[in-house]
Amino acid sequence: MNEINYDADKLVELVRDKVRLDSWHRRSFYFSFAATWITGALWLIAQGLKDPDLGPVRTPWQTVVMRTHGAVALFFLILLGTLMTHVRRGWAMKANRRSGGCMIAVSAALILTAWMLYYLTADSWREWSSAVHWAVGLLALALIAIHVRTGGIARVDQQESK
Ligand code: HEM
Ligand code: HEM
Structure with a gap:
């Protein structure tokens, strides 16, 4: 009986371990999120500083920032996709x-x-x-x-x- 419990504990430990991300994975996720977030925030700052007479027209700086945002957001989407196993294992663990x-x-x-x-x-x-x-x-x-x-x-x- 004890042996069965021990095996079950080991299994739970193994799945839990797999919910954690490898360091390269965690770093790539944080990096892509930070780049997406920072470029979004920079666009908002530029919007706040913009001449109100320009209306919806973007300043050249906003155009550059938005192009970068679009690019890094795609990278972030890839990273979100790689978290499928994380989500499924976390859900199964009820953690x-x-x-x-x-x-x-x-x-x-x-x-x-x-x-x-x-x-x-x-x-x-x-x-x-x-x-x-x-x-x-x-x-x-x-x-x-x-x-x-x-x-x-x-x-x-x-x-x-x-
Ligand atoms: C899943 C993550 C995200 C994706 C796929 C994404 C994608 C996009 C896209 C496609 C646009 C429109 C680009 C254009 O009109 O040229 C946009 C605009 C914008 N995003 Fe994101 N984004 C993401 C996350 C974020 C985050 C975390 C922020 C944080 C501040 C943010 C802030 C903005 C802002 C301020 C705009 C400009 C809105 C406007 O044109 O009125 N985004 N984003
Ligand atoms: C888009 C959805 C999600 C994102 C972006 C996300 C992202 C993250 C990140 C970056 C960590 C830190 C990982 C580490 O330090 O190794 C984490 C930890 C964790 N996440 Fe998620 N997560 C998501 C969904 C979920 C779901 C749905 C669950 C479970 C139902 C979950 C359960 C956990 C648990 C248990 C941890 C702690 C792992 C540990 O330190 O042992 N996550 N998550």
Whole structure:
């Protein structure tokens, strides 16, 4: 009986270990998210400093920043795709499900509003999707920090309760 419990513990430990990302994976994820976030924030700063008479017209600086944002966001999307195993294993372990679910919702909202920004031209839709996109984007930084922290705390709690 003890042997069966030992094997089950080992298995749980193995799956848990696989929820963690390898250091190259974690670094690539943080790097691509930081680049996406920073370019989004730079665009917002440029928007705040822009001459209001320009209306929806982008300044050359905003154009450069948005091109970079579009490029690094694609890289970030690749990294999100690579987290499929992380999500499935985390879900199976019932570990960090609440903040993990929020992470999925935030990613879906960013992708949907990014598509709207790129393809919908009607002013009212653009304004709406822009506001939702950047507000959720800015908030995503705090959510990721919470997700990583609560995931780490859950792991320590489980190890201590052994
Ligand atoms: C899944 C991640 C993301 C994707 C795929 C994405 C993609 C895009 C795309 C395609 C655009 C429109 C580009 C254009 O019109 O030329 C855009 C605009 C923008 N994004 Fe993101 N983005 C992501 C995350 C973020 C984050 C984290 C922020 C954080 C601040 C952000 C802030 C912005 C801003 C401020 C704009 C300009 C909005 C406007 O034109 O009114 N994005 N993004
Ligand atoms: C788009 C969705 C998600 C993203 C971007 C994401 C991202 C991350 C990142 C970057 C870490 C830190 C990894 C490390 O330090 O090795 C992490 C940790 C963690 N995540 Fe997620 N995650 C997502 C969804 C989920 C879901 C749905 C679950 C579970 C239901 C989950 C469970 C966990 C757990 C348990 C940890 C702590 C791992 C540990 O330190 O042992 N995640 N997540």
